Amino acid sequence: MxxxxxxxxxxxxxxxxxxxxxxxxxxxxxxxxxxxxxxxxxxxxxxxxxxxxxxxxxxxxxxxxxxxxxxxxxxxxxxxxxxxxxxxxxxxDGLVGQMSEYAIYWALRHHSDIDKYEASQRNKTWKPERFVDTIERRVGVMGFGTIGQDTARKFAALGFPTAGWSRTAKTLSGIETFHGPDGFAQFLARTDILVDVLPLTRDTMGLLDAKAFAGLPRGAYFINMARGGHVVDSDLLAALDSGHLSGAALDVFSTEPLPTDHRFWTHPRVRVTPHIAGAxxxxxxxxxxxxxxxxxxxxxxxxxxxxxxxxx
Incomplete structure (x- = not known):
């Protein structure tokens, strides 16, 4: 039996x-x-x-x-x-689809300045923001397994110049790829919207620190739907406070549930969701x-x- x-x-x-x-x-x-x-x-x-x-x-x-x-x-x-x-x-496949949808939602919300338009509505202000072509908004996906590749394909299909970064070399038609420590800085430098779908390992713990955030172009946006352990929280907050990063959508955290006194809850440039990007x-x-x-x-x-x- x-x-x-x-x-x-x-x-x-x-x-x-x-x-x-x-x-x-x-x-x-x-x-x-x-x-x-x-x-x-x-x-x-x-x-x-x-x-x-x-x-x-x-x-x-x-x-x-x-x-x-x-x-x-x-x-x-x-x-x-x-x-x-x-x-x-x-x-x-269902979870993979949910994850890519999550990334695309927050990326499009940022790309289309929806937060600014919501503020304008609250103030009853008619203020069109500057148009930004998709070709000017470069997406970078960290982690290039099943979820990362699906997410990258969908961003590319929407017209965003899209790249992927992984530990070892990978290729995907229509997507620029980088790998390893040597390719990380190049990958960050060409990324305006950073999407994290890396697995959490000894090598990726704390990978997104002050140096990494400084390597992104000024005004870059960060979406984390992987693991909170990749991020040094104080460094992310410093990059947001300085304006180097324009915002972050965070679904995962080093401590979950996110403690009620954590600044992510109240930071004006942070959007928090309770680990729901992919069920x-x-x-x-x-x-x-x-x-x-x-x-x-x-x-x-x-x-x-x-x-x-x-x-x-």
């Missing part, structure tokens, strides 16, 4: 996941924390999002961990994470999970595996 599947995440989606997995796999032994995990030695697969540290190490016969998000840093921070159990992540959609994420469970049970190679050393 196949082993149990443990769902370690928010309870709101548990019935959707159970229904979708059973539609693809047949009857399954599906367990949740709230309903009770039963004999944990029977657990074969864990579907997890931000589990309590040490919890997954208790499942001694587990054969696969599935991150219920496209990022896996929430798992890799657990120093008791089983080292011999493969980690896979979801590949969710896992069970309907679009389940097929890949089902495929991996089938492969696991058939002794075949898994897809969408993660290298714990690189974090993706």
């Amino acid at each position: 196949a082993g149990a599947i443990a769902y370690i995440s928010g309870e709101s989606d548990r019935l959707a996941w159970k229904t979708l997995l059973e539609a693809g796999l047949g009857t399954i032994d599906f367990r949740t924390l709230n309903d009770g995990l039963g004999n944990i030695d029977e657990i074969e697969v864990a579907l997890a999002w931000n589990p309590k540290p040490g919890l997954l190490s208790m499942f001694t016969n587990m054969k696969m961990i599935v991150s219920l998000g496209m990022g896996v840093d929430h798992l890799l921070t657990d120093d008791k994470l089983p080292q011999d159990v493969p980690i896979t992540r979801i590949m969710d 896992t959609n069970p309907r679009t994420a389940a097929p890949g999970v089902i495929e991996n469970i089938r492969r696991l049970r058939a002794g075949q190679a898994l897809i969408n595996t993660v290298d714990p050393k690189t974090g993706y």
